[in-house]
Every structure is written in structure tokens, then in C-alpha cells.
Amino acid sequence: MANTSGNAYGLTTLCPIINGHSPTGSLTTSLLATKDSESHDKKIRRLLQSLPINEDSLFARTDNTYFARLFILNDVFFQQGNDFKRDQLKSKYLCFNSNFHGELEPYLTRMWNNNESLVREIWQHCVAFDRVNRAKDFVEYIKSCQVTTTLFFNGSNDKPVKEQLKALYVKQMFSEFVLTQQGKSATETKQNFKYFLQRVQLNNIESPSWKPGQSQIKVN
Amino acid sequence: MTNIKNNRPLDLYDIQGNICKGYGRFGFPKARYCFFNFKHTRSANTFLTHLIDRITTSETWPISDDKDHQNIKPKSTLNIGFTYSGLKALKLPERSLKSFPVDFTMGMRARSSLLGDTGISSPEHWDDIWQDNKEGTGQVHAWLAINGRDLDAIELEFNILEDLIKQHPDGVRLLPGLKGPNNTNLNYQDASAVFENGNPTAKEHFGFTDGISNPYFEGCGNSKNRIPGRGKLMRDGSWQPLATGEFILGHIDEAQEYPPAPEPKLLSRNGTFMVYRKLHENVDTFNNYIDELTKDFSGSRDLLMAKMSGRWPDNGAPLTLAATDDEKACLDARMIALELRVKDGDRSALAERKILRSKWSDFTFADDKSGGKCPIGAHIRRTNTRGSLETENEAFDRPGALVDRRRLMRRGLPYGGIDEAMSDKSEQGIIFMSIGASIERQFEFVQQQWVNYSNDFKLGNDKDPLIGSHSGQITDKHIIQADTDSDLKDNKPPFFCTQMPRFVETRGGDYFFIPSITALRMIAEGMIDPS
Amino acid sequence: MSNISGKAYAMNVITPIPWWKALWQLAAFKFVTTFPSNLKGLINLSLIHYARWSIIGRDSFPHLAQSQPKEDLHYSYMMFESNFNGSWDQYIDSFSFAIPKGLDLFWRYNVGYPKSIPLHGFYNYIRFNQVECDHFYNAYPCAASNDVKSAGTLFDNLKSFTESSLELPDDEFLEAYNSLLRDNQQYLGSLDVGPAFSPPPIAPSHSQEDA
Secondary structure (H helix, E strand, O other), X not given: OOOEEOOEEEEEEEEEXXXXXXXXXXXXXXXXXXXXXXXXXXXXXXXXXXXXXXXXXXXXOOOOEEEEEEEEEOOOOOOOOOOOOOOOOOOOEXXXXXXXXXXXXXXXXXXXXXXXXXXXXXXXXXXXXXXXXOHHHHHHHHHHOEEOEEEEEEOOOOOOHHHHHHHXXXXXXXXXXXXXXXXXOHHXXXXXXXXXXXXXXXXXXXXXXXXXXXXXXXXX | OOOOOOOOOOOOOOOEXXXXXOHHHHOOOEEEEEEEEEOOHHHXXXXXXXXXXXXXXXXXXXXXXXXXXXXOOOOEEEEEEEOHHHHHHOOOOHHHHHOOOHHHHHOOHHHHHHHOOOHHHOHHHOOHHHOOOOOOOOOOOEEEEEEEOOHHHHHHHHHHHHHHHHOOOOOEEEOOOEEOHHHOEEOOEEEEOOEEOOEEOOEXXXXXXXXXXXXXXXXXXXXXXXXXXXXXXXXXXXEEOEOHHHOOOOOOOXXXXXXXXXXXXXXXXXXXXXXXXXXXXXXXXXXXXXXXXXXXXXXXXXXXXXXXXXXXXXXXXXXXXXXXXHHHHHHHHHHHHHHXXXXXXXXXXXXXXXXXXXXXXXXXXXXXXXXXXXXXXXXXXXXXXXXXXXXXXXXXXXXXXXXXXXXXEEEEEEEEOOOOOOOOOOOEEEEEEEEEOOOHHHHHHHHHHHHOOOHHHOOEOOOOOOOOOOOOOOOOOEEEOOOOOOOOOOOOOOEEEOOOOOOEEEEEXXXXXXXXXXXXXHHHOOOOOOO | OOOEEOOEEEEEEEEEEEHHHHHHHHHHHXXXXXXXXXXXXXXXXXXXXXXXEEEEOOOOOOOOOOOOOOOOOOEEEEEEEEEEEOOHHHHHHHHHHHOHHHHHHHHOOOOOOOOOOOHHHHHHHHHHOEOOOOEEEEOOOOOOHHHHHHHHHHHHHHHHHHHHHOOOOXXXXXXXXXXXXXXXXXXXXXXXXXXXXXXXXXXXXXXXXXX
């Protein structure tokens, strides 16, 4: 299935946003009307653009996220000129796309469990999200917005994120370690290598390691 | 792939000479660069009008009738370029100004963080002439370059220039603020080939032989013998000239289009962009570093230098030709033997020497994927990858697909080392100039992605050992890879050059537009009209 | 900037494709996945972490409630998402220099696609149809795709070395350690934050001459 490449999963979703001037006057719409009558898509965008990033992102708290993005699709683009037909979307869409390790349902469940209030705050502006109350509902909701991937190019690997982060940490440390050992005796090198192993703890995937979304190189 | 039958020759009389000619190679080992500010547009325009007839073009110099059949060359050459603020001061129409690319309009100073001009290389440490907040002197608007056969020729042309400026005191100001030898403040920057035994060499102050293998483009007028190693590498291993438009605006480039160029067409056609950088060389720091590291290195000092540069310092032979001290000794012996045979009139030796010398440029890294001969991070391998980024056969359209549009046409000469003893504190280095149709795509890309970063070489954040923006940390390093390709593996581990300090510091510079003669005349006469 | 996180850039491109040509595009993708040697160029460029193409049928835009008007479109749409290393210009340049035919294969049936050569038609097409991110997350801003892959290989090799060599006599250990360095010398690049994608904003000039 093209949604996956080995253990890597590629999720593409288009979550329809409630139209700000919906003529149906749904309960959700009236509850969210503000004094300045800001439309739903503008609210979402403002929220998205102010979300904490990197190690503080909601996706840093959603284990096994390689890359994730949120953006609003206002409309499709008219290619200009007489040769092309003009389309216009009747709704705007919140696009939530993620590349992660593992299966979809556990991933979305984790996303809900670790970020419930933030997820609600973002998605409350989307059509029919009022029926989402639990993780299971969130999973079903996202699946109903999912678009199947046609071609998935994996230019990296499909290891769990923690393994990737640990490996990066070890690479950082080892590539520096080897520089300090040049010209040292066999005894010294072996002893120092043992100290190095104690420091980096190859078998402990949790720590020490890079943190998800870590934006600076820290010298440990 | 171009499909025109016969390439029309370039109008070399319209193209400024420094674009097609590296004057050093043509017997002009001296240069003087000066910088101007335009105070009053009309007066500046008149000055430029008087200057035009003195500007050297790319014309092929005629061959003399005497038995030597040498080119009849002028005693000196003169070329000119403008910054964006210079073009504004000359009151180019707003629409033309807006059509220049962003890299040029911002200028080098504003883009210093992209180039690694940080710390000691950051603009606040540049020569006064490049500072923003100076009083009474003004911004750099134009660059003039005099290249001369000797210092007398330079002085002669410079005096003419000074006289011309005196005739336009309201229009043009020669800017001071260039740091010269012995802490002087000059209104010119002198440069010169390094002389040995009274003869100019291609050396620079670290002791490397420089300026080998400039790009060869269609119509440049150079001998076709110079194409191998300098053009673009084809799938069958042959070399072809690069498209003219990679270096000259108004001509088709490698992407089968006219490179983006300022409007109107007459302003940009046959012109180009130039990067000018004053690069100070910390000779003591460099020599001390090499001396210290050689103690741990299992090879000669020269080999260590070669492993950083990619070429042997004494004669510039690439490591692909001789990768060890023994191989270099054999190569040297071979060269000496050939020279003796040539002196004896042996014509076959002449041909043999020519073929051997061509290998200084005509080579690839195809047989050296591991970097065991020429380290992957060595200076010349970074700045001209020669097809080595195609790590799997036939992955790309052409082996050099990722480098053909990143080539740097280098001009310039060393400066300093003549009037004062050299140390880190004295004034010496290289005046580096790079010519190309796109500053961002060519110079800036190479500087940012291949000099101060190594992702394309799969070496993470490592930097160019010679010119990278190091700061002496342990991770400021260069890996000299062990040879894992050849059959003669010696089981040595890779060697690490660590804690590299900043050997080269930026001391100033900017981006310039080098107009054609046509455009120069139209600028001088205020005739640019983009409507 | 929200399209960037450390060494990675997030690109979203959405382009129209006639519904009947979408079938051909699907066939082209199937061809590529069936004969993965077609991806050699993409793999060799090694600038991409993960990239995906999705085709959204013109009748397949998610419709979740009666209150939501149903889309009525002439075209189907292809959505391209990439997480790659380098700036926008560097990425597009590298792809169009190295694998122009490959790019054509991926976009050829899309409305208005101008082919990847000459370059600026392709530039403009991608720019025109690009949608900016509002939030972009990267699990390892200080690592390019090459760094992630080389780290994985180095880790495995280090682990094997540790299991096999730690108890060797000192001299033999050193020899094994030197072999480890030789065999992994291409994975020993340092890690740090990536180069800047764009220069900082220009401060107002104090020069009187700045007209």
C-alpha cells in the first residue's frame, strides 16, 4: 500500500474547515463567532502560526513523528489562460500531513492522548469535529479525511524515531571522540573507548540521546 | 542539449576583457584595483564617457609578424564594474534597477551571514572603505581594475585615471579606506603574482600553486586544447565547452534558457556579475598549524598540504596524479627527464610533456570514490566536484549535472608580501574575484554549501580546510581518508586535521555588475530605457 | 519561517490534473515503483527525507456533513509533499539539473506543466502552485537526510565492533579500532545546525546616499 514504505507511514489529510459565513447557522458556528467575526480558517491559521515549534511542538510529544505539517488550503490555483478551466473549492481545508514510524491508529491515538486540548483547539473549526470526544473518534475522523498516497519516496530509513535520534547522538559523540584519540597508545585508546561507551550507553535508547525536535546541538 | 548547427562567435569587442581573459596567464602579473563614488550623476556620466575608449575588451590580440609570433598586447588593461548603489547613483531607471537580481541589489555585506563571513570575517572587521557609517567619503559605486605587465605600466594608467578624476572633481571621488602594507590607508589596492627568482609564479602566500582549471565556455576564444578538465564532463568521458550563458548574460545557459538578466536587454547582454573579495591570509597561523600537524602525520609536510588542498603545493599537480610522497617523487623525476629530453630537441618528449601537463586539469575523481587519493573534503574537490557527486553510475543526465551550473570563473591575484615581512598581522592574501551569470547560483552556493558545509559530500557540517570559517574547535576538522579503493591498502586509519583555526579572513568586498561596452556607453549617456 | 525547520524545508505543491489523465499518472507512478531503478537519480541526490505524491479524485475531496457544500470540480488534483534539505532554489536547481526527465515523469500529465527544461518555466510552475506551511515539525532539525542514514549505519557498525572487539588485547584492539575508522570514515562528518536559508532582514541604512 502506497501509504507506507516499510515501517514508515505517510499520512495526507484534507480536513474541511467550517465556512465562516455558513448559511446553515450550525450550533458550532454560532458558538465560535467572535466579536470581530473572524472566520474559522483565519482562527486556525493564527493558532497554527503561533504554535510552539521544534522540541515544544505538539508533534515532539507525538512519539515517532519524523516530519509533520499543518497548513490551510485556501483554494486550488487557476493555471491562467484560455486553455484551462477554472475550479474553486467550496470549502477551505486544514491539511494535516505526517510522516511517522508505525501504524496509523496507534499514532493518532498517541497524538490525541498527548495533546488533546491543543488538538481540540485546532480542529474545533473543522466540519463535523463536534462528534469527536475520544481518541477513537479522532482516529475515525482523521481517517475520513485521509487521502491515499500514490507514491511514497523514502529517502531516509524507516526506523523508529528514538532509534534515529539515538544514532544521531552517537554519531555526534563518536565523530568527536575519534578526533581526541589520534596518536594515542593502544592501551589509552581502549580505555578511553570504554569511557566513551559508558558515556553514550549504546544499549539505552532513551538516554542519553537527542530529544525529538531538538534544534540545537548540545554538548553533553 | 543545444541543437544549433554552428555557434555564432561572440562579439568579443563588446565583452569586457576580464571576463574572457585571466590576465595573469597573458603576461600581466600586476594589478591595481580602485573604487569610486559618484557624487554628481551628470559629471560622473561625463567621466565614464571619457573612460570608455580605455576599457579593454575580450578581443583577440593580434599576432605579431616577427619570428616569435607573439600576441601584440597592451602594456596595461582597464576594466570597470558597478555596484547596485552605483547604478542607482547613475540614475538608471527604476524599472531597470528593480530588474536586477536580489543577491546583487543587497550586496555582499548584507549577505555576509550566508557566506560564513562571521566572527573575525564579519563586515565590522573589513577595511574602512566597506564600512557603512563612514563620513565624507560615501559608498562604493564602481570598481576599476588596471592589470599591467609591470608596476610602471600600472602607475602610468593610474595617473591617467587620477588626471581624469581631477577633470571631474564634482562627479567622481576616488575612495580611500583600503588597508595597505605597514598600516597605510590607501585609495587603491595593489595585487601581484608572487615572484620567484624574478619570475612571476602562480603561487599564493600559503605556498600553494593557484588558479589552475578555470572553466571553459563556448566562445571564450581560448584554445580548444584547454577544454578537457575545464568544460563539462560528458557521459562518454569526453569534455565539451560549458554554455556561454553560464558566464555571460544574454546567451543560452546550461538550462537551455537565457539566464535571468536586468532589463532592457541592451543593458545586460554581454555583461555579467562579479564577486570581489579581499581574503587575508594568516600565514603564521597556517604555517604553525601545518608544522605541528606534520609531526603526527605519516607523510611529508607537502603531502599534508596537498591533502588539504587537493594539489601539491610546489607545482599544483593534482593528487589524482600522485597521491603519495613516493608517487610525487616519481612524477617529479618523470617531469625532469622530459624537460631534459625536450631541451635536447626530442619532439616526442614535447608531446609527452604536453599530455602529462594536461592531466593537471583533465582528470576526474571517478577512480577515487573513497577519497584515498584526494580527500573528499579537499579544497579543489569541494569547489569543483567534477562529476563526483554522481555516486552511482548514470544516476543523472550527465555526470557533472550538479556542478556544471556551479562553476566559478576565477580572476584575481595575491596581494602583499612585498613591502613588509609577512605575519598574521601584516597585509597579505588574495584578491579573489569570481565571474558568473548568477551570484546566488554559482558563487554563493559554492561558498555556502560546498565550502562551509558538506551535506552534498555526506560529511555533515565539516568545512573546507583552507578557506572554511573555522574557529579552532575540535570539530573544525578535515578528514584525510584512508585509501580503501586501491589494491595497495596499507591498513592505515584516516587522519584527522582538527581544531582548525581561521586561516583566511574576509576583509571586504562587494558584488559588481560588469557591463558590456554597449551598455557602458548607454549608461554613461543616460540612454537606458526599459519601457 | 514556517516552511523551514533546521536543515529541512517543507514543500507543498498542489496541481490540477484532468481526471482521465490521472489514470495515466497513476500508471506512471506504478511504473516507477515496479522498476525502482527509475528512482536512482532521486536516491543519488539524497536531499530528501520523505516525499509523497497523492492524487485526489475530483469527487474525492473529503465530505463530512450535509452542512458542508460538496465540491464540484473540473479537475482532479495532485498533491506533492516533500521534506528536503537545502533552500527552495537549491532543491529545485539540483532536481532540474540532475533528473529533468524524472521530473517530467512525475508532473507530465498535470495541467499547465511546462517541462523541467528550460528551468524558469519549471521554477515558476512550482512556485505558482506551492502552498506555504503554517506549522512544520522536524524530529531532527540538526540532521540532514544523509546524517540520519549515516548515523544509522555507524551505530550498527559501532555496536558490532563493541560486541566483537572490547575484550581483545590492547594492540589487537587498536588494529580493530583503526579498521572501524577506515570502514566508517565516510560517516564521520560533524553535526551542527545547518546553514542559513536566507540572509537576515536589512536594517535601515544610515547612509545619506541611500536614495
